[in-house]
Amino acid sequence: MPPSLIAVAERQEPLEAQPAPLPLADWLPGEGAWEVELGFGKGRYLLRRAAEDPGVRFLGIEVVSRYYRMVRRRMRLRGLDNLMLLRGEALYLLATTLPRGFARAVHVYFPDPWPKARHQKRRLFEADTVDLVLGLLAPGGRLFFATDFSEYGGRVGRLLASHPDLELTRRRGWPEGPRTNYEMKYEREGRPIVRWEARCAAAGGLHPEGRAAVVAAVARDSDDRE
Numbered sequence: 573m574p575p576s577l578i579a580v581a582e583r584q585e586p587l588e589a590q591p592a593p594l595p596l597a598d599w600l601p602g603e604g605a606w607e608v609e610l611g612f613g614k615g616r617y618l619l620r621r622a623a624e625d626p627g628v629r630f631l632g633i634e635v636v637s638r639y640y641r642m643v644r645r646r647m648r649l650r651g652l653d654n655l656m657l658l659r660g661e662a663l664y665l666l667a668t669t670l671p672r673g674f675a676r677a678v679h680v681y682f683p684d685p686w687p688k689a690r691h692q693k694r695r696l697f698e699a700d701t702v703d704l705v706l707g708l709l710a711p712g713g714r715l716f717f718a719t720d721f722s723e724y725g726g727r728v729g730r731l732l733a734s735h736p737d738l739e740l741t742r743r744r745g746w747p748e749g750p751r752t753n754y755e756m757k758y759e760r761e762g763r764p765i766v767r768w769e770a771r772c773a774a775a776g777g778l779h780p781e782g783r784a785a786v787v788a789a790v791a792r793d794s795d796d797r798e
């Protein structure tokens with residue numbers, strides 16, 4: 573995998589040269605609230621929101637270099653000085669690099685559902701990974717999610733509903749209409765879309781099943797060492 577990168581309109585550097593947790597305000601100074609999009613693809617939502625809300629600071633994460641470069645080019649052409657991009661794998665960056673509890677919103681639209689068991693470690697919404705995603709949110713922050721895979725949407729809904737810190741709402745659409753490139757395409761095709769909004773009432777809680785899985789893994793590891 574190519575090295576992780578960080579970019580704002582006027583600057584790009586390898587992420588490995590940065591301290592952890594990443595000092596976000598050194599890259600985008602100011603008082604504006606933060607919003608994060610994981611897997612921004614061709615960047616329709618992120619670029620539009622950054623242009624419409626100059627007082628908000630946006631952070632986008634995308635693993636595919638081609639999309640990262642495309643959105644970076646557009647960010648620079650449009651002179652967006654409230655947008656920061658990270659090229660890298662989201663779960664890895666969440667676990668190793670990003671600060672916690674800073675965002676008022678996290679957006680995840682049409683994430684790859686990774687249906688094969690061997691790809692499970694890449695899923696953002698499993699009991700033992702969901703807290704990495706939710707950990708970005710400040711208390712009172714909101715997660716926005718959409719997918720066209722009904723079964724997957726149901727599974728994510730059940731996972732979020734069983735989290736003790738979340739208040740879950742099923743959304744039928746967004747006030748401004750379709751948000752991302754995929755949502756626009758799928759709405760045009762008439763595909764059903766599952767959308768969730770989850771408000772994080774408190775910060776720092778863990779999904780009970782995820783916590784149990786981690787505790788069991790640590791116990792197994794300790795047994796192996798005896």
Ligand SMILES: C[S@@+](CC[C@H](N)C(=O)[O-])C[C@H]1O[C@@H](n2cnc3c(N)ncnc32)[C@H](O)[C@@H]1O
Nearest residue numbers: 611612613634635636661662681682752753754
């Ligand atoms: C199906 S596309 C949806 C793109 C965009 N959100 C939309 O709705 O138009 C999923 C995107 O998430 C990115 N992605 C998938 N897994 C990722 C991960 N673990 N970390 C970062 N990006 C990821 C993919 O590269 C792809 O651009």
